[in-house]
Structure formats: structure tokens, C-alpha cells
Amino acid sequence: MSSEGSLSPRRQGTSVWKQIEDTLLAEIVAGELGPGERLPSESALAERFGVNRHTVRRALAELSAQKMVQVENGRGAFVTQRVLSYRIDKQTRSLESMLRSGLDMKVKVLKAQQSIPPPDLASAMRLPLDARVWMIDSLSTIEGMPAISARHSIPVQRFPDFLDRYKHTKSLSATLKTYDVVSSRQSMIVSAKLGDTDDLKLLKLVHPAPVIVVESVYVDQQGVPVDHGFSRFAADRIDLKFD
Numbered sequence: 001m002s003s004e005g006s007l008s009p010r011r012q013g014t015s016v017w018k019q020i021e022d023t024l025l026a027e028i029v030a031g032e033l034g035p036g037e038r039l040p041s042e043s044a045l046a047e048r049f050g051v052n053r054h055t056v057r058r059a060l061a062e063l064s065a066q067k068m069v070q071v072e073n074g075r076g077a078f079v080t081q082r083v084l085s086y087r088i089d090k091q092t093r094s095l096e097s098m099l100r101s102g103l104d105m106k107v108k109v110l111k112a113q114q115s116i117p118p119p120d121l122a123s124a125m126r127l128p129l130d131a132r133v134w135m136i137d138s139l140s141t142i143e144g145m146p147a148i149s150a151r152h153s154i155p156v157q158r159f160p161d162f163l164d165r166y167k168h169t170k171s172l173s174a175t176l177k178t179y180d181v182v183s184s185r186q187s188m189i190v191s192a193k194l195g196d197t198d199d200l201k202l203l204k205l206v207h208p209a210p211v212i213v214v215e216s217v218y219v220d221q222q223g224v225p226v227d228h229g230f231s232r233f234a235a236d237r238i239d240l241k242f243d
Contacts, residue, residue, distance in 0.1 A: 020049050020059040028068055028079055035145060039069065039077040104143055107170065111137040112163050114156055117228075121153060124217055125225040132156040133228075134163055136172075139202055146203045147238060150231040158226070176226060183218040183226055190214050192235065203234045210235040 027033050040048070045056045060077050063069040069077045115135045122129055133153040140148040152172060154162050159179060166175045176183050195203065195211040203211070211232045218227040233240070 016049075016051055017055045017058040017062070020045070020051070020056060021062045023049075024059065024063060025066075025068060028063075033079050035079050037079050038075075039079070041076060105140060107138050107140045109136060109138050111135075112166075117153055121228055125153065125155065125228050127155060127225075134159070136163070136166070142237075145237060147234050148231055149199065149202045150229060152230075153228040154226065172227060176220075181220045181226055183220060186217045186219040186223070186225070188214060188216045190240070195232075199232055203232075205234060212238065212240065214240075 024033070024039070033039065039045070039060075042053045042056045042060070046053045049056070060069060060071055064071050064077070067080055070080050071077045113135055114132050116130065117125070117127070117133050117135075119129060121133075122131060125133070127133070133155055136152045136154070138150050138152075139146060140150070142148075154172075156162075159176075162175060165178050166172070169175045169178065173183055191213045192210055193213060195205050195207070195209045199205060199211050200207055200209065203209075205211075212235050214229070214231045214233065216229040216231075217225050218229065220226050
């Protein structure tokens with residue numbers, strides 16, 4: 001962040017609080033103050049700009065009205081998290097949605113193993129109760145910010161080397177295409193709840209924090225389930241759009 005001690009020279013005909021607002025806004029836009037980052041205290045800003053706290057408070061109020069910062073009583077002012085649009089339709093998954101938006105999205109596999117799914121998941125995928133699935137847990141960051149934690153379940157019997165192929169494609173839909181499967185979303189359940197301990201840790205949230213939970217079943221060209229997805233979105237960072 002800029003270390004300039006005051007507004008010197010001050011612009012004629014422009015209120016001091018407006019000049020402070022413009023300075024802080026420029027620092028936010030330039031990335032000197034990142035999303036979720038706490039601004040210096042009112043007293044520190046007053047000292048920096050050589051003004052009283054009332055003037056600083058007016059500048060922060062204007063930034064808050066523009067939704068550039070969020071002022072929390074007793075905690076201070078924080079740069080507002082950027083809200084990202086996630087398009088949901090039958091064909092598009094999160095990676096494709098974000099790449100189409102020109103966003104930098106990275107997916108990290110946290111854990112991948114074979115497992116026997118719980119009965120409700122087996123039922124949703126029309127599998128025998130003793131069937132095994134690939135369970136792939138991942139964390140997606142968008143523009144460097146944790147945004148989506150997910151678990152996908154893929155039938156092992158039909159896709160025995162899915163994990164090896166996925167390591168090369170780094171995309172679920174692209175991996176399914178190597179089996180000549182073009183998947184589409186058959187069903188989806190969306191709910192909202194408070195984040196649990198894992199959500200807070202993975203998505204770097206502060207309790208209490210809401211998360212959006214999306215449960216989806218993807219099918220092949222014949223309508224046979226090939227993937228069960230369970231994704232948890234940081235509610236303050238993602239704007240879901242349904243097509």
C-alpha cells in the first residue's frame with residue numbers, strides 16, 4: 001500500500017474526504033488492497049492523510065456505498081470480496097464456466113480413492129449397494145481465492161482407470177469424453193447452510209459463514225448416471241446463474 005503521509009498538494013475544488021476516497025479506491029483497483037483485506041484503522045488513516053477521523057469516516061462511508069469496502073462495527077473496514085458469476089446449465093461444469101468468463105481457475109485434487117458409496121448416493125447413481133466408486137475431493141481457486149470444494153463420485157466398474165486419465169486431462173468432462181461419454185446434468189438440488197469446520201478451513205471463511213450446496217447427477221447420452229457431484233460454494237464469492 002502507498003506510504004504517502006498526506007494529500008499533498010491537495011486538489012483545489014475537491015473535498016478532502018473525496019480525495020481520500022479516490023486514493024483508497026485506486027489502491028483497491030490496483031490490487032494493493034486485496035479482497036477480504038482489512039484497511040488500516042480510522043486513526044491510522046487519519047494520521048496518514050493528516051486529517052481528523054470524521055473525514056476518514058466519510059470517505060469510508062462512500063466506499064461502502066459503492067460496495068468497495070464493508071465496514072463492520074468493532075472490526076474495521078474490509079475490501080469487499082469480488083463476486084464471481086457461475087453459470088449452471090445441463091452441459092457446463094464449473095471449470096468450463098469460469099474459463100468462458102476469462103477467469104483464472106485452478107483445481108487441486110485433495111484426495112482420490114475407491115470407496116463404497118452410502119446407500120443414498122448408490123441409489124442416485126443406480127448402482128448396487130456393494131458397487132465401488134472413485135471419490136475425488138477437490139478444491140477450486142478462482143483468481144487465487146478459494147471458492148469451491150467438491151466431491152465427485154464415478155463408477156469404478158465402468159471407468160476402471162478414470163483416475164489415471166483424469167491426471168492427464170485435469171477435467172472431469174474431458175476425462176469422460178476419453179470413454180466416448182458426453183455428460184450432461186440430469187438433476188440438481190441447491191440449498192444454503194452455515195459452513196462447517198471443513199468449509200471454514202478449505203474456503204478460508206470466518207464463522208458464521210453461509211455456503212451454497214449444489215448436488216448434481218450427470219448422465220451419459222443414454223441417460224445412465226456417470227457422475228455424482230456434491231459442491232460447496234463460498235456464498236459471498238459466487239453468484240449462481242441458472243440457464
